[in-house]
Amino acid sequence: MKTKTSFPQPWRIQVLTVFLCLASAVLLIWTIRIQFSREAADLRQMGDDLYQGVWLDVDPPRGAVLDSSGHLFAGNHLVYEVGIELAYVETPEAIAKVLDAILGVDPEDALAIASLPYALDSVYAVVKRGVTTEQAEALQKVIELWDDSSQSANGESLEGLVMFPYLARTYPEGDLASNIIGFVARDGIGYYGLEQRFDNELTGISQKVWVPNNPNYASEMPEIPSGDSIVLTVDREIQAMVELQLDAAVDEYDAKSGTVIIMHPETGEILAMATSPRLDINEYWRFPEVYPGTTPFNRAISQTFEPGSVFKVFTMAAAIDAETVEYKTTFLDTGAFEFGGIIIRNWNRDAWGEQDMAGCMRHSLNVCLAWIGTEMGADLFYEYMDDFGFGHYTGVDLAGEVTGRLKEPGDGDWYHADLATNTFGQGISVTPLQLVVAAGALANEGTMLVPHVTRSIVDERSQYNVHTQVYGQPISAETAESITEMLAQTLEEAGSRARVPGYRIAGKTGTAEIPGDNGYTREITNASFLGWGPADDPKFVVYVWLEEMQEPASIWGSQTAAPLFSDIVERLVVLMKIPPDNVRRALEEN
Amino acid sequence: MKRLNRAQRFIQAYATTPWRRQVQVIGLFSAFVIVVALAASAYLWVTSLAATYGRQVQEIQATAQVVEENIEDLTVEYGELTTTEIMQQLAEEKGYQPLTTRQLEYLPVAGFPEEQPLVIPSQGLAVSAEASQNLPPEFTQSLIDWVRQVIFNVSVDTGASSAGGGDR
Numbered sequence: 001m002k003t004k005t006s007f008p009q010p011w012r013i014q015v016l017t018v019f020l021c022l023a024s025a026v027l028l029i030w031t032i033r034i035q036f037s038r039e040a041a042d043l044r045q046m047g048d049d050l051y052q053g054v055w056l057d058v059d060p061p062r063g064a065v066l067d068s069s070g071h072l073f074a075g076n077h078l079v080y081e082v083g084i085e086l087a088y089v090e091t092p093e094a095i096a097k098v099l100d101a102i103l104g105v106d107p108e109d110a111l112a113i114a115s116l117p118y119a120l121d122s123v124y125a126v127v128k129r130g131v132t133t134e135q136a137e138a139l140q141k142v143i144e145l146w147d148d149s150s151q152s153a154n155g156e157s158l159e160g161l162v163m164f165p166y167l168a169r170t171y172p173e174g175d176l177a178s179n180i181i182g183f184v185a186r187d188g189i190g191y192y193g194l195e196q197r198f199d200n201e202l203t204g205i206s207q208k209v210w211v212p213n214n215p216n217y218a219s220e221m222p223e224i225p226s227g228d229s230i231v232l233t234v235d236r237e238i239q240a241m242v243e244l245q246l247d248a249a250v251d252e253y254d255a256k257s258g259t260v261i262i263m264h265p266e267t268g269e270i271l272a273m274a275t276s277p278r279l280d281i282n283e284y285w286r287f288p289e290v291y292p293g294t295t296p297f298n299r300a301i302s303q304t305f306e307p308g309s310v311f312k313v314f315t316m317a318a319a320i321d322a323e324t325v326e327y328k329t330t331f332l333d334t335g336a337f338e339f340g341g342i343i344i345r346n347w348n349r350d351a352w353g354e355q356d357m358a359g360c361m362r363h364s365l366n367v368c369l370a371w372i373g374t375e376m377g378a379d380l381f382y383e384y385m386d387d388f389g390f391g392h393y394t395g396v397d398l399a400g401e402v403t404g405r406l407k408e409p410g411d412g413d414w415y416h417a418d419l420a421t422n423t424f425g426q427g428i429s430v431t432p433l434q435l436v437v438a439a440g441a442l443a444n445e446g447t448m449l450v451p452h453v454t455r456s457i458v459d460e461r462s463q464y465n466v467h468t469q470v471y472g473q474p475i476s477a478e479t480a481e482s483i484t485e486m487l488a489q490t491l492e493e494a495g496s497r498a499r500v501p502g503y504r505i506a507g508k509t510g511t512a513e514i515p516g517d518n519g520y521t522r523e524i525t526n527a528s529f530l531g532w533g534p535a536d537d538p539k540f541v542v543y544v545w546l547e548e549m550q551e552p553a554s555i556w557g558s559q560t561a562a563p564l565f566s567d568i569v570e571r572l573v574v575l576m577k578i579p580p581d582n583v584r585r586a587l588e589e590n
Numbered sequence: 591m592k593r594l595n596r597a598q599r600f601i602q603a604y605a606t607t608p609w610r611r612q613v614q615v616i617g618l619f620s621a622f623v624i625v626v627a628l629a630a631s632a633y634l635w636v637t638s639l640a641a642t643y644g645r646q647v648q649e650i651q652a653t654a655q656v657v658e659e660n661i662e663d664l665t666v667e668y669g670e671l672t673t674t675e676i677m678q679q680l681a682e683e684k685g686y687q688p689l690t691t692r693q694l695e696y697l698p699v700a701g702f703p704e705e706q707p708l709v710i711p712s713q714g715l716a717v718s719a720e721a722s723q724n725l726p727p728e729f730t731q732s733l734i735d736w737v738r739q740v741i742f743n744v745s746v747d748t749g750a751s752s753a754g755g756g757d758r
Contacts, residue, residue: 061658061662068707068708069708070708071669072665072666072668072669075662075665075669076663076666077666078659078662078663133663167659167662172666172669173673174673176674212644215641215642215644215648216637216641217644218643218644218645218647240678455707456707456709501691502691570691571688574694579694587696
């Protein structure tokens with residue numbers, strides 16, 4: 001019979017076994033503890049952050065700006081940032097040499113950048129931004145050919161030199177309508193004009209996007225919509241025509257600057273808004289050169305001045321609407337009118353005898369208008385001027401608009417004499433756009449509209465069309481018609497140089513003396529013309545302003561601004577497809 | 591003593607024979623290893639596929655980004671080629687001159703459409719409309735719609751058959 005043999009286990013082995021078991025248990029527990037510790041989680045997170053992917057701030061492409069027919073005013077083009085990844089640089093001298101040859105970077109600057117020591121907080125250095133596609137392609141070619149070249153054999157290397165493409169703002173039309181559009185500077189922020197006013201809409205919404213390095217985590221990238229695009233009411237053909245005429249006039253008359261605004265009185269749409277000089281917004285860094293000191297970027301909305309005689313239009317409209325005077329009311333002009341401690345005189349210091357209201361406007365009589373103002377009384381006069389929007393924002397959708405100043409009774413610096421001088425446009429400051437908007441009431445049956453340069457805002461899914469907004473009704477339709485007829489008649493009778501063959505135009509010249517430290521100067525003036533037409537069914541309001549006119553060129557608006565107005569309107573009616581009055585009437589009858 | 595039948599005897603013999611027992615254990619272990627290997631292979635295959643497609647997705651996304659940038663760039667290039675200055679210059683080179691009011695003749699044309707305000711097609715809507723046209727109904731139709739369509743088609747077919755029958 002077999003017996004089972006048992007081997008006695010020595011106690012040492014038992015102790016060793018227990019010890020090893022305990023040690024294993026401790027190791028296991030310790031391992032688990034480490035695995036689930038906070039530090040381990042942080043380490044895992046750090047590893048993920050470094051190697052699993054990167055969080056990128058993705059800026060959508062900035063929206064485009066188009067004219068009323070869809071021509072591009074502002075878009076984005078591809079440019080490159082050239083930089084150096086410091087950890088990989090082997091021969092900084094070679095990099096500096098290539099950057100100098102291809103990008104024109106100062107070799108000393110390039111060498112200094114390429115020689116920067118690599119550190120955890122210093123891994124990449126920008127050499128140049130805004131590198132054109134042609135330059136980038138040339139640089140890429142050099143990098144690719146470098147390995148086979150003799151320089152490479154000599155141990156020179158371009159390792160570390162890298163390029164990244166990005167979209168940068170550009171303006172294909174250069175300085176055309178630049179005062180309306182504004183610009184985007186290097187910081188990506190819009191300045192002036194539309195670029196500033198609609199900066200948020202154009203920029204779109206940036207998003208933080210996780211871009212995995214690990215393809216297993218690749219997922220659908222969120223769709224980031226582009227910034228909204230903006231369609232303007234401005235017609236580039238009209239704008240270009242106006243700028244051409246304006247630049248020529250500023251040059252011919254040696255004016256300090258010029259401004260022209262064209263608005264559709266029935267919609268408030270700005271068809272053109274030109275200033276001279278202008279900035280090519282692709283070179284926005286030349287801003288201080290073109291607009292020295294406090295010169296505004298867009299004089300049409302940001303510069304205030306005393307309008308002079310064109311303002312008489314509004315005084316006369318107010319007086320007729322308030323029934324202070326009638327069309328046929330007469331006034332005996334003695335050449336001087338005393339009010340509030342000052343004596344008002346006419347522009348030529350003459351007495352013009354008995355005049356009806358049309359005569360007062362035709363001869364632009366300060367004395368007559370001052371009398372009308374005093375007949376109205378300060379309260380009524382300023383109420384009308386308030387209603388016309390003077391001293392207030394017009395609400396135009398552009399950045400940088402100012403209000404001007406309409407002193408009123410009760411203001412510390414208002415005197416009784418101001419009532420008399422304000423009636424013919426002295427002692428009051430306005431912007432060119434305010435005059436156009438107020439004249440819109442005269443051209444649109446008494447209804448003033450809010451001016452706007454934006455016709456539509458287009459996003460990824462919809463197009464929002466800007467609607468006409470009423471600013472107010474300062475005068476009745478009858479008054480508007482009466483003033484239009486009066487001004488059309490005076491232009492015809494005076495043989496004004498503002499007339500346009502085939503079209504009946506209403507308007508008024510202005511020659512404003514400029515206030516200085518020693519009172520008004522007669523040698524330097526602001527020449528202007530405010531007009532609208534066709535008189536029986538106005539489709540445009542045009543304001544022309546030539547700043548600081550002086551001899552030897554004429555200082556008179558009738559000899560400078562009026563012919564410029566005529567030149568512009570003669571071309572404008574063709575571009576707007578407005579037939580001559582007789583043709584239009586014949587077509588309407590048919 | 592109870593007598594085992596033939597099958598029971600075979601099972602007992604197979605189960606108790608020592609060398610068969612070893613084969614059984616080895617077989618089971620091998621089967622386990624094979625299953626694990628198969629599962630690991632399947633896992634590797636699926637993960638490699640996912641990684642490949644993931645990389646393709648990333649490449650397509652990068653390409654889409656480049657295409658979008660190129661579209662923006664080409665739009666600007668087109669704008670630069672058709673600026674007012676260039677177009678005027680081209681017109682002058684071809685002998686055109688700006689019209690004056692005296693050269694224009696206006697004629698009434700019945701039904702001539704007025705100039706319409708610019709409407710920019712919405713990108714999102716355009717894409718979705720195009721996509722819906724390209725996708726087969728399986729991807730765009732709900733189950734209920736499909737059932738309705740089938741029923742409707744059947745009824746139409748039946749009707750057509752009846753009509754055809756009538757014609758005969």
